[in-house]
Amino acid sequence: xxxxxxxxxxxxxxxxxxNTGNIGRICLGYQxxxxxxxxxxxxxxxxxxxxxxLDYWPHVIVSEHQTHxxxxxxxxxxxxxxxxxxxxxxLPYTKCDFNDRTxxxxxxxxxxxxxxxxxxxxxxxIPMFGNIRSFNLANSVAIACSYGMQQIHPQSF
Numbered sequence: 001x002x003x004x005x006x007x008x009x010x011x012x013x014x015x016x017x018x019n020t021g022n023i024g025r026i027c028l029g030y031q032x033x034x035x036x037x038x039x040x041x042x043x044x045x046x047x048x049x050x051x052x053x054l055d056y057w058p059h060v061i062v063s064e065h066q067t068h069x070x071x072x073x074x075x076x077x078x079x080x081x082x083x084x085x086x087x088x089x090x091l092p093y094t095k096c097d098f099n100d101r102t103x104x105x106x107x108x109x110x111x112x113x114x115x116x117x118x119x120x121x122x123x124x125x126i127p128m129f130g131n132i133r134s135f136n137l138a139n140s141v142a143i144a145c146s147y148g149m150q151q152i153h154p155q156s157f
Contacts, residue, residue, distance in 0.1 A: 002061065003031045003061070004031070004100075005031060005032050005033035005061060005100065006030060006031050006032055006100060006148070006149065006152050006153075007032055007033075007098055007099065007100055007101075007102040007103065007104070007148055007152070008032060008033045008034075008035060008080060008102065008103035008104070009023065009026075009027055009032050009033070009034050009035065009103070009104050009106070009141060009145065010034075010035035010036075010037060010071065010082075010103055010104065010105045010106070011023065011034070011035070011036055011037065011106055011137075012037045012068075012071075012105060012106065012107050012108060012113055013037060013038070013039055013040065013041070013107070013108040014036060014040055014041060014042075014108060014109070014137070015040075015041030015042075015108050015109045015110060016041065016042075016109050016137070017041075017042040018138075019109065019136070019137045019138045020036070020040075020042070020044075021057065022138040023137070023138050023141045024056065024057055024060040024062065025056050025060075026138070026141055026142050026145055027060050027061070027145075028056050028059055028060045030145050030146075030148075030149050032061075032145060033061045033062075033063065034060055034061065034062045034063070035062075035063050035064075035065060035071065035074075035103070036062060036063070036064045036065070037065045037068060037071045038064065038065065038066050038067065041108070044062075044064070075103060079101060080101050080102070080103040081099075081101050081102050081103065081122070082103050082104075082105050082121045082122065083096050083102060083103070083104050083105065083121070083122050083123070083124050084105045084107075084113055084117055084118065084121050084122065084123045084124070085104060085105065085106050085107070085113075085123075085124055085125065085126070085140060085144065086107070086112055086113055086115075086118065086123055086124075086125060087112065087125055087128070087133065087134050088112070088115065088118070088123075088125075089118065089123040089124065089125050090125065091123060091124050091125065092124065092125060092126070092127050093124040093125065093126055093143075093144050093147060094147060095124070096122065096124050097151070098147070098148035098149075098151045098152055099151075099152065100152075102148065104141070104144050104145070104148070105121075106137060106140060106141060109136075109137050112134070124144075126140055126143055126144065
């Protein structure tokens, strides 16, 4: 199965296979292109990843980028507009414009994205009001992707 993606999601050095599996399911449900940027904290053939993605994983459009440079070169070559998600900025994701050229970039679960990237690309945050460091990665992706889909397909929401 293939589809024209509504937009893209990138996981920068993901560490937890269950999160990646759940995000793959989100990507398939919203017809998004998932990018995995190495190094990964797991093998994409692991039982935990397949279980979290259920039997959907083979149908997800997934691209693996072996290095950070490979990923950033891909973005440039494909003329994609990255939005980097972090807890270290104030601009809420609801101020971002989503279209088929958008690629949402999320960092590893334990440390987030490198701060030096924030000067080069648009950044956004998911506002939090409780006493927590961050939301779970898969939940964060679901929140941002749901909002993006509302912009792209408002008639469905």
